[in-house]
Amino acid sequence: MRIRILGNLVILASTVALSYGMQVSKPHYADLTAPIPVDGAMRDTVRARSFDVRLDKVVFARALKTNQFGQERSLTTSGLWAVVSTNLTATAASTTVAEGTWQGPTGLRYHQTERLGYRQDMPPHGVDPGLEKRGLFVFEIPPDQIRGASLLIAARQFAPLDAQARISLDGVPTSADGQPADVLPEFDLDAPQAHTPQGKS
Amino acid sequence: MNAVSTGPIAGEDRQPEKKWRRRSLVALAILLPLTLAETSNDSLREWLHGEDLIARDVDFGQAVPFGGSDWKLADLRGGKAGRLPDHAFAVIATFSVKIGDPDLQKQWLGCKLMLTDAAGRRWLPDAISGVSLPAGVMSCTSAIFSSARKGDTITIGDTFIVPEDAVKTIRPAVGLGSERPWFLRFQRPPK
Numbered sequence: 001m002r003i004r005i006l007g008n009l010v011i012l013a014s015t016v017a018l019s020y021g022m023q024v025s026k027p028h029y030a031d032l033t034a035p036i037p038v039d040g041a042m043r044d045t046v047r048a049r050s051f052d053v054r055l056d057k058v059v060f061a062r063a064l065k066t067n068q069f070g071q072e073r074s075l076t077t078s079g080l081w082a083v084v085s086t087n088l089t090a091t092a093a094s095t096t097v098a099e100g101t102w103q104g105p106t107g108l109r110y111h112q113t114e115r116l117g118y119r120q121d122m123p124p125h126g127v128d129p130g131l132e133k134r135g136l137f138v139f140e141i142p143p144d145q146i147r148g149a150s151l152l153i154a155a156r157q158f159a160p161l162d163a164q165a166r167i168s169l170d171g172v173p174t175s176a177d178g179q180p181a182d183v184l185p186e187f188d189l190d191a192p193q194a195h196t197p198q199g200k201s
Numbered sequence: 202m203n204a205v206s207t208g209p210i211a212g213e214d215r216q217p218e219k220k221w222r223r224r225s226l227v228a229l230a231i232l233l234p235l236t237l238a239e240t241s242n243d244s245l246r247e248w249l250h251g252e253d254l255i256a257r258d259v260d261f262g263q264a265v266p267f268g269g270s271d272w273k274l275a276d277l278r279g280g281k282a283g284r285l286p287d288h289a290f291a292v293i294a295t296f297s298v299k300i301g302d303p304d305l306q307k308q309w310l311g312c313k314l315m316l317t318d319a320a321g322r323r324w325l326p327d328a329i330s331g332v333s334l335p336a337g338v339m340s341c342t343s344a345i346f347s348s349a350r351k352g353d354t355i356t357i358g359d360t361f362i363v364p365e366d367a368v369k370t371i372r373p374a375v376g377l378g379s380e381r382p383w384f385l386r387f388q389r390p391p392k
Contacts, residue, residue: 094325129322130364131286 035154035164042171048163050095051127053153054087055167056134060146060180061187064138068117074186075115079142083187084151088135090127098124099157100137103166105148113138119189136189147178253313254382256374261388268309268377269302274387275356279368283331288365291329292316294373295338295358305345311378312341314359317386319370326359334358 040046045054060082064075075081088097100123102110116122116138125135137153146169154164173181259265264273279292294314302308316324326340334340338358339347349355363371376384 092321093323094327126327128324128327128362128364130367131289131362133286 033160035159035162037152037166038163040165040167042167042169044167046165046167047091048154048165050091050093050155050163051097052089052091053097053165053167055084055151055169056087057085058169058172059083059085059184059187060182061184063186064116065186065188065190066116066119067190077140079140080146080180080183081113081187082139082141082146083189084137084139086135086137086153088125088127088133089131090129092129094126094128095155096124096126097135097153097155099152099154099159100139101152101154102139102141102145103150103152104141104145108145109152110139110141110145113140115140116189121189143179146172146180147174249382250378251311252382253315253374253376253384255384256386257383259385259387261390264297264299265385266301267375267385268312268379269300269304270308271299271301272375272385273297273299274373274390275358277371277373277390279363279371283329285329285362289362290365290368291332292361292363292368292371293332293334293358294361295335295356296373296375298344298355298357300349300351300353300355303349303351305347305349308379309341309345309377311376311381312345313376314341314357315374315376315384316361316363316367316371317374318363318367318372320367322367323374324361324363324367327362329360329362332360334360 038046038048040055042055042058045052060080062076062080064081064083066073066075082102084100100112102112104110112123119136121134121136123135123137125133127133127135137151141149149169149172151167151169152164153167155162175181257265259272259274261274264271266272273296275295275297277292277294279290282291285291294316296314314326335358338356340359341357344355344357347355372386372389374384374386
């Protein structure tokens with residue numbers, strides 16, 4: 001009888017130990033259902049589940065010029081503006097691509113800016129199958145978050161187990177100190193070069 | 202856990218306990234799947250009612266009851282018009298609908314006009330600058346609030362942007378909240 005009680009106690013203790021070990025070592029539920037990354041490089045077409053995306057160009061600037069309600073505004077930042085132009089297509093059905101995140105080399109994540117308000121070329125991008133569309137994602141980032149960064153693009157902000165394009169930004173030229181090689185003093189979002197009509201890249 | 206609770210039990214009582222243990226195991230095998238089905242039932246139903254999954258094909262010229270009203274494809278036309286991307290066409294699809302149940306806010310909730318092609322791709326309506334709907338044609342959403350009465354015939358339509366390679370096989374389709382997962386897919390008008 002004593003052996004039986006002892007045995008049960010051993011089983012109980014090992015169950016507790018195992019449960020605790022699993023609790024501290026196993027991934028969190030949010031990580032288990034996190035978006036599934038699809039890796040790619042700049043200028044490659046990355047195929048996520050509901051859309052295809054190709055990163056064409058990254059421009060860095062110290063200020064952004066934009067037209068809002070007929071008024072010209074210049075948006076400054078203590079860091080840098082990164083204007084990312086992408087080419088988007090839906091795979092099977094018309095959908096929207098709404099979520100862009102700049103992930104720095106150490107894993108810091110910068111959500112796309114919301115300072116620009118509503119613009120046609122800013123997210124959410126409505127995309128259709130077979131039709132290419134140019135879409136911008138604009139970020140405000142510290143200059144030390146550029147080398148080794150990657151761009152995350154997803155259809156929605158909270159989309160468990162949906163695909164997320166993860167595009168490595170290794171193709172961005174940087175100087176020895178990690179600063180981007182080319183920084184414009186001001187980037188005009190409404191300038192003609194930023195305004196190629198829908199469908200052209 | 203139950204290993205602990207089965208501590209000091211006399212030998213003659215062990216037989217029924219064994220039997221119950223076995224019964225519990227069997228019950229688990231039945232109850233677990235049942236619980237799973239019950240808890241996922243709501244999500245499954247919600248998902249089915251939100252997706253256009255099963256097509257009901259409709260011949261051209263035929264009117265089909267759908268969401269309490271009779272739907273008929275009135276016209277499907279495409280061409281180069283307005284400001285369009287390269288290799289793309291503008292398409293206007295219109296339906297003639299005879300209202301049966303006038304409670305459109307209930308019957309037509311989540312109304313969706315679509316175009317589908319042979320490969321199964323789907324396009325939702327798009328605004329095209331320079332192209333507007335013909336006079337008297339309403340979008341699905343504005344029809345819901347048009348206070349149309351029983352017996353009225355209204356024309357519903359929308360504009361789409363479709364790539365060149367899909368135009369030849371394009372077919373209009375309609376999905377309504379009250380009918381999902383079924384949706385109507387219409388044959389193209391004869392040339």
